[in-house]
Each structure stands twice: as C-alpha cells, then as structure tokens.
C-alpha cells in the first residue's frame with residue numbers, strides 16, 4: 001500500500017473519530033497487536049479492525065453482560081479483568097487479551113452467563129453486523145474464536 005493511500009485512510013479514520021469519539025482509530029493498533037486473537041494480522045488489517053470497533057470502559061463491579069439478556073456486542077478485554085459466572089457453573093476469570101460475548105452473536109440465543117468487571121475494564125466492542133463481517137473477512141480470527149470455544153468446552157466438561 002502506498003504512503004499516500006495510508007495517509008488518506010488515516011484521514012478517513014480521524015474524521016470518523018471526530019464524529020464518534022468512542023470509535024477506535026489507527027492509534028489503537030499498538031494495543032491491538034498484543035491481543036492473541038489478532039496475532040499475525042498486518043497493520044492494515046488491524047487498522048480496518050479498529051475502524052469497526054468502539055472502545056468502552058467499565059468501572060470495577062459493573063455487570064457488562066447479563067445471563068438471559070439479548071446480546072448485540074462482542075468484547076475484547078484490552079485492560080483489566082472480568083469474571084464469567086455461568087448459571088450453576090464455576091466462575092472463570094478473564095484477563096487482558098481474552099474475549100467474551102461471542103456466543104449470543106454466533107447462535108442468536110440469549111447471553112449464557114453474567115460477565116462482571118473485577119477491576120476497571122477497558123474493552124474493544126464490536127457490534128453484531130461488524131462481528132459477522134469480521135468472521136467472513138478474517139478467517140484467522142474466526143479460527144481463533146473456534147479454538148477458544150473448543151478449549152472452553154473441554155474445560156466445562158472437566159468441571160462436570
């Protein structure tokens with residue numbers, strides 16, 4: 001990609017950010033590079049990914065998603081930690097680099113568990129239609145999500 005087209009792309013993102021300050025832009029790329037789910041994506045792909053997302057902060061103790069609610073966003077933890085409490089199941093701790101909220105987007109069923117911030121949380125949030133587009137356009141991310149789902153299923157089977 002030429003230098004001028006990168007500059008043009010960055011100018012478009014900057015304009016979008018002015019309209020919606022929560023919208024993520026290219027300045028988030030260094031943080032996104034550290035997320036295992038995005039490992040191996042080029043800087044261009046990370047900039048595209050950032051343009052689909054919003055940053056959102058939650059205070060310690062906030063329930064970010066509640067079991068039984070309809071789900072419209074996918075979350076990647078950029079800073080802080082959270083606790084997943086599946087109804088009747090053991091709590092699971094999530095840290096920076098982990099994600100949650102994919103299940104309700106994948107199958108359309110209600111949220112399967114409460115997820116609560118256990119420290120101040122900084123998340124990247126992606127809405128339903130952008131999440132669907134991401135899975136279609138970035139097979140590496142789709143594979144990473146499937147791998148984590150398989151690991152979580154194995155872990156859940158171990159604790160039965």
Ligand code: CMP
Pocket residue numbers: 065071084086092099100101102103104105110111112113114115152156
């Ligand atoms: P969703 O059902 O959309 O909302 C609650 C989220 O908690 C769910 O997506 C997963 O991201 C997460 N979650 C549910 N059960 C588990 C589990 N057993 N291990 C890890 N994360 C889970």
